[in-house]
Every structure is written in C-alpha cells, then in structure tokens.
Amino acid sequence: METLNIAILGCGTVGGGVARIITDINNDLALRAKKKINIKKIVELDPQNAAERFGLPLDLFCGKSKKLTPAEAQKYIREIISSEEIDLVVETIGGKSDFAYNTCLEVLNSGKHLVTANKALLAERGNAIFEAAGTRNLKIGFEAAVCGAIPIIKTINESFTGDKILSISGILNGTSNYIMTQMQSKRLGFVEALKLAQEQGYAEADPSLDINGGDAGHKLILLVKLAFGMNITMEELSITGIENITMEDIDFANEIDARIKLICYTKKINGEIFATVKPMLVKNSNFLAKVDDATNAVRVNNKYSGVHFLVGKGAGSSETAMSIVSDIVFIARYGEKIACAPVVTEKNLADVRRFVFPYLITFNTGNIPGTTGFITTAIGKQDINIETVSHNRYSGEKAMFSLATMPCTLEQIEKAIDEIRKEKPGMLLSEPKILPILY
Amino acid sequence: METLNIAILGCGTVGGGVARIITDINNDLALRAKKKINIKKIVELDPQNAAERFGLPLDLFCGKSKKLTPAEAQKYIREIISSEEIDLVVETIGGKSDFAYNTCLEVLNSGKHLVTANKALLAERGNAIFEAAGTRNLKIGFEAAVCGAIPIIKTINESFTGDKILSISGILNGTSNYIMTQMQSKRLGFVEALKLAQEQGYAEADPSLDINGGDAGHKLILLVKLAFGMNITMEELSITGIENITMEDIDFANEIDARIKLICYTKKINGEIFATVKPMLVKNSNFLAKVDDATNAVRVNNKYSGVHFLVGKGAGSSETAMSIVSDIVFIARYGEKIACAPVVTEKNLADVRRFVFPYLITFNTGNIPGTTGFITTAIGKQDINIETVSHNRYSGEKAMFSLATMPCTLEQIEKAIDEIRKEKPGMLLSEPKILPILY
Numbered sequence: 001m002e003t004l005n006i007a008i009l010g011c012g013t014v015g016g017g018v019a020r021i022i023t024d025i026n027n028d029l030a031l032r033a034k035k036k037i038n039i040k041k042i043v044e045l046d047p048q049n050a051a052e053r054f055g056l057p058l059d060l061f062c063g064k065s066k067k068l069t070p071a072e073a074q075k076y077i078r079e080i081i082s083s084e085e086i087d088l089v090v091e092t093i094g095g096k097s098d099f100a101y102n103t104c105l106e107v108l109n110s111g112k113h114l115v116t117a118n119k120a121l122l123a124e125r126g127n128a129i130f131e132a133a134g135t136r137n138l139k140i141g142f143e144a145a146v147c148g149a150i151p152i153i154k155t156i157n158e159s160f161t162g163d164k165i166l167s168i169s170g171i172l173n174g175t176s177n178y179i180m181t182q183m184q185s186k187r188l189g190f191v192e193a194l195k196l197a198q199e200q201g202y203a204e205a206d207p208s209l210d211i212n213g214g215d216a217g218h219k220l221i222l223l224v225k226l227a228f229g230m231n232i233t234m235e236e237l238s239i240t241g242i243e244n245i246t247m248e249d250i251d252f253a254n255e256i257d258a259r260i261k262l263i264c265y266t267k268k269i270n271g272e273i274f275a276t277v278k279p280m281l282v283k284n285s286n287f288l289a290k291v292d293d294a295t296n297a298v299r300v301n302n303k304y305s306g307v308h309f310l311v312g313k314g315a316g317s318s319e320t321a322m323s324i325v326s327d328i329v330f331i332a333r334y335g336e337k338i339a340c341a342p343v344v345t346e347k348n349l350a351d352v353r354r355f356v357f358p359y360l361i362t363f364n365t366g367n368i369p370g371t372t373g374f375i376t377t378a379i380g381k382q383d384i385n386i387e388t389v390s391h392n393r394y395s396g397e398k399a400m401f402s403l404a405t406m407p408c409t410l411e412q413i414e415k416a417i418d419e420i421r422k423e424k425p426g427m428l429l430s431e432p433k434i435l436p437i438l439y
Numbered sequence: 440m441e442t443l444n445i446a447i448l449g450c451g452t453v454g455g456g457v458a459r460i461i462t463d464i465n466n467d468l469a470l471r472a473k474k475k476i477n478i479k480k481i482v483e484l485d486p487q488n489a490a491e492r493f494g495l496p497l498d499l500f501c502g503k504s505k506k507l508t509p510a511e512a513q514k515y516i517r518e519i520i521s522s523e524e525i526d527l528v529v530e531t532i533g534g535k536s537d538f539a540y541n542t543c544l545e546v547l548n549s550g551k552h553l554v555t556a557n558k559a560l561l562a563e564r565g566n567a568i569f570e571a572a573g574t575r576n577l578k579i580g581f582e583a584a585v586c587g588a589i590p591i592i593k594t595i596n597e598s599f600t601g602d603k604i605l606s607i608s609g610i611l612n613g614t615s616n617y618i619m620t621q622m623q624s625k626r627l628g629f630v631e632a633l634k635l636a637q638e639q640g641y642a643e644a645d646p647s648l649d650i651n652g653g654d655a656g657h658k659l660i661l662l663v664k665l666a667f668g669m670n671i672t673m674e675e676l677s678i679t680g681i682e683n684i685t686m687e688d689i690d691f692a693n694e695i696d697a698r699i700k701l702i703c704y705t706k707k708i709n710g711e712i713f714a715t716v717k718p719m720l721v722k723n724s725n726f727l728a729k730v731d732d733a734t735n736a737v738r739v740n741n742k743y744s745g746v747h748f749l750v751g752k753g754a755g756s757s758e759t760a761m762s763i764v765s766d767i768v769f770i771a772r773y774g775e776k777i778a779c780a781p782v783v784t785e786k787n788l789a790d791v792r793r794f795v796f797p798y799l800i801t802f803n804t805g806n807i808p809g810t811t812g813f814i815t816t817a818i819g820k821q822d823i824n825i826e827t828v829s830h831n832r833y834s835g836e837k838a839m840f841s842l843a844t845m846p847c848t849l850e851q852i853e854k855a856i857d858e859i860r861k862e863k864p865g866m867l868l869s870e871p872k873i874l875p876i877l878y
Contacts, residue, residue: 021601021743032600032778143598149744151598158597159582159590161471162460162764287750290729304460305588305761309750311726322744325601334773339471 004035004332007080008090009103011044011061014117014144015092016054017321022328023056029325033332040086043076044068077103081110088113088331090324096120101129108132108140113335115327117144117320120209123218127231137336141327146219147172147296149319150312154330156226156300157339164303165227167267169438172219174294174314175210176242176262178202180279181292184250184259190243202294212241213262213277220264220277227266227300228273229345238276238352245279248393249433252362252402253281255390256437259289263438272350280438281360288438353410357436358387361413362402364429367394371427375401375420382416384408398429404437443474443771446519447529448542450483450500453556453583454531455493456760461767462495468764472771479525482515483507516542520549527552527770529763535559540568547571547579552774554766556583556759559648562657566670576775580766585658586611586735588758589751593769595665595739596778603742604666606706608877611658613733613753614642614649615681615701619718620731623689623698629682641733651680652701652716659703659716666705666739667712668784677715677791684718687832688872691801691841692720694829695876698728702877711789719877720799727877792849796875797826800852801841803868806833810866814840814859821855823847837868843876 006022008015022029022037030036039060044050045068047061058065062076080086081103089107091114093100100121107114109132116122122129122142133140143153147170156165171177175197182193194211197203209215217239224230242262253260258281266275282289287309291297296314301307313319331338365371376386385406393400405413417432445461447454461468461476469475478499483489484507486500497504501515519525520542528546530553532539539560546553548571555561561568561581572579582592586609595604610616614636621632633650636642648654656678663669681701692699697720705714721728726748730736735753740746752758770777804810815825824845832839844852856871 017743025603028603029601034778149741149747151594151747154598155590155594158769159593159765160761161768162468162761162766164464164467287729290726302588302761304456304757306752306755306758308588308590309748311748311750313745316745318743319745322599322601322741326598327601329600330597333778334776337773337776339473339772 001030002035003038004033004087004328005038005040005085006088006090006328007041007043007086008039008092009043009077009080010092010094011042011047011050011054012092013317014320014324015042015044015090016050016056017317018090018092018324019056019060020054021318021321021325029329033329035332037328037332041076041080043073043080045070045073081106081112086112088115088328090328091116091118094118096124101125104129105132108136108138111136111138113139113141113331115141115324115331117142117324119145119215119218119222123221124234139331139335139338141324141331142222143327144320144323146222147298147312148314148316149322150296150298150310150314151323151326152223152298152310153226155310156223160300160302160305163305165268165300166303167265167301168223168227168298169263169265169288170298171261171288171291171296172264172298172314173210173216173262174296175203175207176216177291177296178294179211180242180245180260180262183245183247185292187247189247190245211243213239216262216264216277220266220275223264224266224273224275228268230273230347230349231344232273232275232347232349236349238278240278242279244433248400249362249435252360252390256281256283256360256388256404258283258437260435261288263288265438269350272348274350274352274355276352276355278436280436282438286438353414356407356409358407358439359405359410359413360402360435360437361405361432362400363432364398365401365427366429367397367399371399371401374424374427376403378420378423379403379405379413379416381419382408382412384412384416410434440469441474442477443472443526443767444477444479444524445527445529445767446480446482446525447478447531448482448516448519449531449533450481450486450489450493451531452756453759453763454481454483454529455489455495456756457529457531457763458495458499459493460757460760460764468768472768474771476767476771480515480519482512482519484509484512520545520551525551527554527767529767530555530557533557535563540564543568544571547575547577550575550577552578552580552770554580554763554770556581556763558584558654558657558661562660563673578770578774578777580763580770581661582766583759583762585661586737586751587753587755588761589735589737589749589753590762590765591662591737591749592665594749595662599739599741599744602744604707604739605742606704606740607662607666607737608702608704608727609737610700610727610730610735611703611737611753612649612655612701613735614646615655616730616735617641617733618650619681619684619699619701622684622686624731626686628686629684650682652678655701655703655716659705659714662703663705663712663714667707669712669786669788670783671712671714671786671788675788677717679717681718683872687839688801688874691799691829695720695722695799695827695843697722697876699874700727702727704877708789711787713789713791713794715791715794717875719875721877725877792853795846795848797846797878798844798849798852799841799874799876800844800871801839802871803837804840804866805868806836806838810838810840813863813866815842817859817862818842818844818852818855820858821851823851823855849873
C-alpha cells in the first residue's frame with residue numbers, strides 16, 4: 001500500500017487532535033484513503049507536554065522530548081519544507097502573521113499539499129496562497145477553517161455541483177451564539193453572558209474577534225469565495241458585532257416572534273454579491289432561530305434543490321481535527337483531481353445599504369404625543385411599508401420606540417431618519433439601531 | 440475539453456429534471472466537472488409530452504417525437520448499453536423489477552458508470568449491482584436515492600472519513616412526516632391527514648410504502664451499508680409504520696414534551712448493528728422534533744465530531760435531479776478514484792428487542808383501583824425504572840394507561856407484560872403499544 005507522509009506544524013488543541021485521530025483509527029483511514037497515512041514529524045515547542053496531553057509517542061516530535069526555542073522550531077519547519085519525503089503539511093500554527101503566511105506559501109512552493117484550519121490567514125491573505133496551490137495543482141484542505149466539524153466546504157464543492165447557490169446564511173461563530181443564547185434564555189446582560197462564556201471555555205481571554213464579528217467575517221469571506229467565486233476583503237465586508245445588543249432588543253425580538261443571532265449572510269442578485277455579518281432578528285419559523293449555545297449552522301438556498309441546513313459543532317479539539325483528517329483522506333484519495341481553488345469571477349460587491357430586508361428600527365424618543373404619527377409618516381414617505389409598531393417602552397421622560405418594516409433598503413430607512421432629524425431635531429434621543437429581520 | 444456522454448433512461452419527474460438542469464447550467468457544469476456533460480440520448484415512452492414538460496429538444500429523444508412501445512424502448516436501451524459512445528447512464532425507470540435490475544447490471548457490465556435514484560432496487564437487490572461496479576471499478580452514484588436533495592451519501596463517504604460513525608437517526612420519508620405534522624398541528628386523524636397529503640401531492644395514489652415504513656427502510660438499508668459496511672435485508676429490518684398512530688398517542692407525546700415522528704435509527708454497539716424504522720416520541724430538545732411537513736433530516740452522531748444534522752428536501756423533481764447531476768459531476772471529476780462500493784463486514788445484526796431505549800407504553804385497562812400499582816410493580820420487577828405515569832384517560836369503563844420508562848429493552852417490557860397477562864388475565868383490554876422515546 002502507498003503511503004502519504006504528513007507533517008503537523010503545531011500540536012495544540014487542533015494539531016494534537018489531528019495526531020490523536022490519525023493514530024487511533026489508522027487502519028480505517030488506510031482503507032478509506034487507499035494509502036497509509038503516516039505522521040512523519042510534528043513540530044511543537046513543548047513536545048513533552050503535547051505528547052502527554054494527546055497520548056502521542058515522543059518519537060514523532062522534532063527534537064524528541066526537548067523543548068524548542070522558536071528559532072529551533074523554525075529550523076525544523078524549514079527542514080520539513082525542504083524534505084522530499086513529506087507529501088502533505090498540516091498547519092495548525094494559526095494566525096495571520098508573516099511567519100504563518102510564509103510557511104504556508106513555502107509548503108506549497110515546495111510541492112506539498114496543505115491542510116489548515118487557519119481562517120484568518122486564508123480570508124485575509126489567502127489569495128496568494130490559493131494561487132500558489134493552483135499554479136502547482138496542489139491542494140489546500142480547509143474544511144476545518146469554516147465551522148469546525150460542519151462539512152460545508154465539501155458540501156459546496158462536491159455535493160452542490162449540480163446546482164446554483166442563491167444565498168447562504170448562517171451562525172458561524174459559536175462563542176457569540178452561546179452569549180446570545182444566554183442573554184435570551186437567562187436574561188443575562190451582555191457582560192455577564194460573556195463572562196459565563198469565558199468560564200465555560202467557549203470564549204478566549206481576548207474574545208474580541210468572536211463578539212465583534214471578525215471571526216464570522218473570515219468564514220463568510222471563504223464561503224463567498226467558494227459559493228460565488230468572488231474574493232472580497234474584511235474591509236469590504238459590512239460587519240457588526242453583538243457588543244451592543246441589549247435586553248430591550250431581545251424583548252423587541254420576542255414581540256415579533258424572533259431570536260437575535262449573529263448572522264453571516266450572502267446573496268447573489270443579478271451578478272452582484274451582498275455580504276454582511278450582523279446581529280439579525282431571526283424569525284422562529286427559520287431553523288436558524290432554534291440553533292442555540294455554541295452550535296453552528298449553515299443555511300444554503302439553492303436554485304434547484306431549495307433550502308438546506310447543516311448543523312454541528314463549530315469548534316473543539318477533536319471536532320476541528322476531524323475535518324482536517326477528512327481533508328487528508330480526501331487529498332490522499334483524489335489528489336490533483338480535486339477542484340479546490342474556486343473559479344474567480346470579477347468583483348461585483350453590492351453596497352449592503354441597497355439590500356432589501358425587513359428591518360427592526362429602535363431608538364429613544366421623548367414621551368410626547370404625536371411622535372408615532374410623525375415617525376411613521378416620515379417612514380411612509382420613503383415608500384416603506386410598516387409591519388408593526390411595537391409596544392413602546394416608557395421610562396420617565398423617555399420612550400423606546402420600535403418599528404418593524406416590510407422589506408426595504410437601509411438607504412430608504414436612513415433617508416427617513418435624516419428627514420426626522422431635520423424636521424424635528426429633538427425627536428430622536430438616541431442613535432437608531434437598525435437590525436435586519438430574517439425569515 | 441473532454442466530454443462525458445450520458446444517456447437518461449426515463450424522462451419523468453426525476454429524469455426530466457436531470458435533463459433540464461444539465462441543459463440549463465451546462466457551462467457551469469463543464470467548469471466544475473472539467474468535462475462537457477453531453478446528453479446523448481433519452482429513452483422515454485412519450486417523448487413529445489416529456490420534451491414539452493421539461494423544455495427539451497426532441498432531438499435528444501430516441502425515436503424523436505414518436506411514442507414508443509415498451510418493446511421499442513427496450514430496444515433503444517439495449518442500443519445504449521452496447522454503444523461505446525456512452526460513458527454514464529442515468530437510470531430513472533424506478534422500481535425493483537427484473538427489467539430495472541437487469542438494465543442496471545448490463546449498464547455496468549458494458550463498462551458504463553451508473554447514476555440512479557432507485558432506492559428500492561439498490562436496497563433490495565443492490566448487492567449484485569454494487570459487486571458488478573466494484574469488479575470493473577465503475578461507479579454508482581446514488582445520492583438521490585437517500586433523502587433526495589440532502590447530500591448524506593457524500594457526507595458519509597467523503598466528509599466523515601476522519602471519523603467513526605456511532606449512530607444515525609433520521610426522518611427519511613417526507614410523506615409520513617407531512618402526515619404526522621398534520622395530525623399533530625391540526626389534530627387531524629390519520630385518514631384525514633393522509634387524504635390531505637394526497638391532495639397536496641405529497642403522497643402517491645398508493646401510499647403504502649410511505650406510511651408502512653418501507654420506503655424509509657430502503658433508505659436505512661443504504662445508510663447501514665455506507666456507515667457500517669453491513670448488508671442487511673428488508674426482512675431483517677424491524678419496521679413499523681405510522682398507520683396505527685392515534686390522537687391519544689399524540690396527546691401522550693405532548694405530555695412528555697415530545698413529537699411523534701417516523702424515525703430510521705441505526706447504531707453500532709460492540710460491533711453489533713441495531714437498525715429499526717419506527718414511530719418514535721422525539722423529545723423537543725432533539726432537533727428532529729422540529730423538522731416538520733415533508734422536510735427530511737438526518738442526524739449523525741460521530742465519535743470525534745459529535746452530532747451533525749443535515750436538513751433538506753427529501754423529494755421533488757429538481758431537488759432529486761440536483762443530486763443526480765451532482766453525482767454525474769463527481770464521477771466526471773474523480774471517476775475510478777471514487778471509493779463508492781463500501782467495505783463490507785460480516786453481518787452482525789442485533790435483535791432490536793435487546794436495544795436499550797426509554798419507552799412509552801400505552802394500553803387500555805379497566806377503570807379499577809389498584810391497576811396502576813399492579814402494573815408498575817410488574818414493571819419494576821423486570822428491573823425497569825419508571826420515569827412517569829401519565830394522566831390516564833378515562834372513558835366510561837375503560838382507562839387508557841400510559842407509562843414512560845427509563846432506558847430498558849423491549850425484552851424486559853415484554854416480560855413484564857407477560858406477567859401482567861398471566862397474573863391478571865382481564866387487566867389489559869388492548870394490545871400494548873410500545874414506542875421508543877428519542878432524546
């Protein structure tokens with residue numbers, strides 16, 4: 001039987017999980033891959049600790065039991081890159097540093113396949129990496145980079161090839177979903193819910209990428225690339241995090257039978273791509289509303305086969321590692337035949353302000369009769385139909401005003417708000433919050 | 440660019456959908472498959488009608504506009520089988536007749552790949568067909584045979600290769616799910632709900648395979664083959680349909696916060712496979728409880744990556760056709776490298792009576808004090824813990840007794856019932872209904 005020799009760079013949560021699975025079910029993998037998957041080398045700064053944590057033989061580690069300095073680790077990585085014995089490199093260093101970037105490029109330039117969970121690197125600096133792979137007909141497995149265990153990459157690349165993807169929406173970040181779930185089920189404030197997420201191990205010490213939508217944005221960039229063949233950047237993506245979601249927002253959501261979720265959304269309309277990461281009020285009739293805690297879910301709407309949902313674990317050691325191991329088997333099986341670098345089309349990214357959604361608009365007003373009439377009139381003037389005006393919340397001199405529109409654009413809403421501001425300068429007592437409603 | 444020449448046998452709902460998609464997005468398919476997908480021939484008894492219905496050129500049809508007799512159609516099929524120009528045959532004749540069986544075998548024996556949605560044929564007579572493909576290293580695409588548009592076959596074969604499947608449960612029949620949904624949401628009786636399903640086009644004129652679990656059983660056989668490499672027969676599978684579900688059952692389900700669904704279930708325990716199709720009381724905490732109407736869903740529990748759900752359309756013309764077209768692209772891309780015939784292990788099918796589930800037991804008793812005590816004592820004697828005794832329904836002389844157990848075997852329950860029958864011959868006034876509870 002042929003052998004596929006692999007090296008694993010980094011033996012932390014994910015890399016260690018990969019080594020563990022490959023060791024555990026090596027015979028099964030050989031039957032499936034029709035090749036023996038052989039771990040040739042692991043590079044890790046603290047081999048002793050990693051070997052114990054994941055039950056791995058020290059022999060696999062570069063330098064055996066010896067702790068490595070970063071310089072030593074880099075020397076071993078260079079050796080792996082220049083080795084002719086290694087067929088495939090698993091990169092689990094993470095991050096978008098020059099070091100990670102150059103390592104990935106050099107792996108490919110040296111003729112080796114690359115498997116990685118590094119969403120930040122592929123999303124922000126991936127074009128050159130995909131190009132390097134494409135030029136040499138080498139493969140990049142990155143199933144683990146989007147929603148951990150959920151096989152959305154292969155589903156798009158291999159199972160929906162007989163279809164046209166119309167739109168993708170999803171809960172692509174587990175931490176923020178956990179926080180939103182806690183806020184909604186236990187009525188915790190954002191800060192408390194975040195603290196709980198950290199205590200439960202869902203959120204990093206620095207959770208900013210999870211809660212500001214950055215991590216979800218990375219994943220959406222990769223999905224847009226796969227589904228629509230378009231390379232977009234973080235700067236071009238309209239991203240809002242969950243930091244400013246309040247208990248009032250949740251109450252308003254309940255009133256319209258919806259749950260607030262951090263949603264990644266992309267849709268192709270007449271060749272234009274809309275793409276955004278935003279907290280949205282997901283109607284309970286949409287399955288995504290029912291996806292709670294740290295679970296991830298992707299909804300794909302296809303021209304021919306309609307709506308699909310994929311639900312599963314978006315993170316975790318063995319969960320993410322499973323996707324990496326499956327990518328290794330896939331590359332072992334199909335190698336150069338895999339069409340992994342998507343066909344890139346010209347960029348045609350639409351301004352999300354022109355995208356049609358129903359919206360919930362909330363802001364504070366004075367507790368003054370006539371306010372509702374003036375605001376709804378201003379909104380009507382912009383050709384926006386109103387679905388409901390919710391129960392306003394009064395507290396002393398202030399009232400919190402909330403209104404759900406029928407489908408319209410953000411542009412229309414902004415015009416209405418501009419007019420209210422111009423005609424009645426004192427009417428809006430807070431910056432309006434405008435959240436899309438997802439059916 | 441290379442060409443993949445295909446023939447389509449049968450141009451009804453599914454075959455016509457396949458021809459339509461291939462015609463509509465031929466350029467996209469060529470980019471994805473790296474081959475031009477070329478429909479060479481379609482065999483259909485009534486070409487004129489099919490051409491109009493699916494907007495296809497009459498030139499594609501064998502005999503052009505001329506209606507074919509079955510004998511003529513068979514002659515054309517033989518021509519296709521002996522043609523050296525055809526690379527792949529799409530079989531959408533359906534059914535497990537000798538004709539369909541022999542056609543599939545001959546397609547493979549003549550060196551052509553086969554793509555089919557024919558679950559009955561593959562489940563009941565598939566072993567020889569898979570063997571014929573395996574011997575010649577030809578491929579059988581059958582994504583469309585299990586849950587229409589849901590890509591469960593490729594997910595198991597290509598995306599979960601780095602894992603071990605522990606169990607699969609699912610709603611694999613849309614018609615029965617539609618009926619159960621109507622019964623539960625509108626409180627319709629079974630007969631009325633079935634009638635509605637027929638009116639809405641969900642159920643065939645003869646809906647027996649949908650409601651007696653046969654269709655779901657076919658799909659489960661294919662999943663057991665893929666997930667566990669075991670060939671089982673319909674006779675070996677424990678199948679119960681939904682025909683006997685009553686409004687009382689639904690009320691008892693509501694009491695324990697569950698919904699009744701026709702569930703396909705398979706699990707591997709210590710090398711033994713359990714497999715059954717049964718109405719189960721699915722707890723609302725399980726996502727499957729939320730899958731309504733004709734939607735299908737599959738829940739896969741993996742050793743490393745945990746629980747996954749795939750949800751989508753289980754039937755329909757373009758939905759099923761999409762899976763067939765994706766299979767064609769997959770075969771065009773990877774051809775002989777596809778590991779489609781699963782590794783078959785020795786049969787080790789467990790008696791479902793030994794399988795541990797919590798159960799709901801319901802039956803009629805006389806309206807006699809002491810009954811609850813006697814029954815619960817008899818159950819306790821078999822080492823079964825009781826979770827709840829529901830509110831009994833009294834009607835005149837009779838009471839409907841219902842009891843939810845903690846996990847136990849059907850064997851234990853049957854022993855308890857035997858004892859009740861022996862000790863108190865008049866106590867049970869109806870055959871006990873014993874439904875698993877799925878968490």
